[in-house]
Amino acid sequence: MKELSEESFLVNKQSIKLLIVDDREENLFSIEAILEKDGYVIKKANSGRAALKILLKEYDFSLILMDVQMPELDGFETATLIYQREKLRDIPIIFITANDKREESLFKGYRSGGVDYIYKPVNADLLRAKVGVFIELHKKKLQLIAQEQKLTAANKKLENEIEERKASEQKINSLNGQLIENISQLKATNEELERFAYIASHDLQEPLRKIILFGDRLDRKYTNALGIEGKDFLKRMMKSTERMQLLIKNILAFSRSAANTDEFELTNLNALLDGVLSDLELYIEQRHAEFDISPLPSVWIIPGQFRQVFQNLIINAIKFCKEGHRPKIVICSEIEKGPLLAEISKGRIAGDYLKIYVKDNGMGFEQKYADQVFMLFKRLHSHDQFEGTGLGLSICKKIIEKHNGYISVESVPDKGTTFTITLPLKQK
Numbered sequence: 001m002k003e004l005s006e007e008s009f010l011v012n013k014q015s016i017k018l019l020i021v022d023d024r025e026e027n028l029f030s031i032e033a034i035l036e037k038d039g040y041v042i043k044k045a046n047s048g049r050a051a052l053k054i055l056l057k058e059y060d061f062s063l064i065l066m067d068v069q070m071p072e073l074d075g076f077e078t079a080t081l082i083y084q085r086e087k088l089r090d091i092p093i094i095f096i097t098a099n100d101k102r103e104e105s106l107f108k109g110y111r112s113g114g115v116d117y118i119y120k121p122v123n124a125d126l127l128r129a130k131v132g133v134f135i136e137l138h139k140k141k142l143q144l145i146a147q148e149q150k151l152t153a154a155n156k157k158l159e160n161e162i163e164e165r166k167a168s169e170q171k172i173n174s175l176n177g178q179l180i181e182n183i184s185q186l187k188a189t190n191e192e193l194e195r196f197a198y199i200a201s202h203d204l205q206e207p208l209r210k211i212i213l214f215g216d217r218l219d220r221k222y223t224n225a226l227g228i229e230g231k232d233f234l235k236r237m238m239k240s241t242e243r244m245q246l247l248i249k250n251i252l253a254f255s256r257s258a259a260n261t262d263e264f265e266l267t268n269l270n271a272l273l274d275g276v277l278s279d280l281e282l283y284i285e286q287r288h289a290e291f292d293i294s295p296l297p298s299v300w301i302i303p304g305q306f307r308q309v310f311q312n313l314i315i316n317a318i319k320f321c322k323e324g325h326r327p328k329i330v331i332c333s334e335i336e337k338g339p340l341l342a343e344i345s346k347g348r349i350a351g352d353y354l355k356i357y358v359k360d361n362g363m364g365f366e367q368k369y370a371d372q373v374f375m376l377f378k379r380l381h382s383h384d385q386f387e388g389t390g391l392g393l394s395i396c397k398k399i400i401e402k403h404n405g406y407i408s409v410e411s412v413p414d415k416g417t418t419f420t421i422t423l424p425l426k427q428k
Helices: 006-010 025-038 048-057 075-082 103-111 124-221 223-259 269-279 281-287 303-319 338-345 392-402
Strands: 017-021 041-045 063-067 093-097 116-119 265-268 290-293 298-301 328-336 353-360 406-412 416-424
Touching: 017 025, 017 048, 025 041, 025 124, 041 048, 048 075, 063 075, 063 124, 075 093, 075 103, 093 124, 116 124, 124 223, 265 269, 265 303, 269 281, 269 290, 269 298, 269 303, 281 303, 298 303, 298 416, 303 328, 303 353, 303 392, 303 416, 392 406, 392 416
Parallel strands: 017 041, 017 063, 063 093, 093 116, 290 328
Antiparallel strands: 265 298, 328 353, 353 416, 406 416
16 A cells, blocks of 8 residues: 555545445435535545546545445445455455345445445435545555554664664774774884884994904004095094984984883972983083073972983073074973863873973974974974984974873973973873
C-alpha cells in the first residue's frame, strides 16, 4: 500500500470517496441522494464488473457500498475479486441486501470480506450513521498503517545509522591502528637518528682533537717560519676547529636531552640558578652583566637538563647585548591555574603551572622570527657578528617539552627579549 502522509488523514469530507455498486439505477441514485448531503465524493457502478474496472484505475476509496444480488457477478463474488488485489484489501465493504437474513448468507458475506449489512428498504439515517462510523474506522486504520510505516522507516533509518556508525568506528579503529604504527615507526626513526647524531658527533671529536693538537704545536714550534700569511691561515683554521668543537658539543647535548632518562626531582630553582651563575662567573664579569632575580619556587624537574636551559638563556641574553650597553637580565616567575594553560599544554598535565620569565635589554629581533629561533641550526645573525651554532635554543625547547612544558619568546628590536618558560608544578 502506498505510504500516506499525516495530512492525508486530516482531510475534510469533500476528499472522502465512496463507491456504490448496484445493478438498478434507482437504487444508485437513491443512495447517492442520501449520502451527498455529507459532501462525499461518490462513484457509481451498475455491475460487479464495472466496479472492478473502476478499481483498476482508482483505489483511494474510503468505503464500498455493494448490492448482493446482481447478475453475472453478485456482491460476494465481486468482493472476493476486489480483495485479491493488495492495494484494495484495506477498503471496507458494506453489503446491501433485500430480505436475506439467513445465517448462511450472512456468514458468506463476512467470509468474502464484508464488514456489515444494510437491509432494503434503506433507512437514510441508519445508512448515514453506518457510513460515518466505518469512514472514521477506516481513517483510523489508515492512520495506524501510516504510523506503522513511519516507525518501520524510522527503524530502518536507525539501523542504517547504526551500520554507518559501526563502519565509521571500524574505519576509525583501523586509522588509529595505522596511526599508532606510524607513531611507533617515527619514534624508532627518531631514536635511530638521535643515536646516529650522538655516535657521529662522538666519533668526530677524536680527529678534531688531533687537528687542534697539531695546530697548536705548529703555532708554537714553527710560528716564525710560517710568515704573516701562514699565521693568518693557521689562525683561521684554529678558529674553525673551535667552532666545529662547539658545534659537536651542542649536537651531543641535543642528543642527550632527547635520550636522557633521568628522574624528576623536586628542585629549588634559586639554588640551581646560583650554581649556573657560579659556573658563568668569569663570562658575566667580562661582560659586566647585571642580574635582578626574584625568589623562585621549588618545582619537579630534571636538574641537570634544566641547568642547561638556564645556562643557554643567560648566555644568549649576555651575548646579544646592544653595543655600548651593559647587559641587564631579569629572572622572575608567577603561578597560573591549569585551565588557563590547557591549550598550550594540550591537557598533558593537570594542575597549576609555573611561568618563568628571562628578560634582557638586548638588541632584540622582529617578532615574525619568534618561531624560527627555536629551529635547529637557525641563526638570525652571521658567525662574524656572534659566535654560536644555532643549537642552544633548540636544546632549550627540547628539554622544556620533555618537562611537559612550553617555551615562547617575545622581542622588540632595540628594546630587548623575553623568554617565557611554562611548565607544570607537578609531573606525572
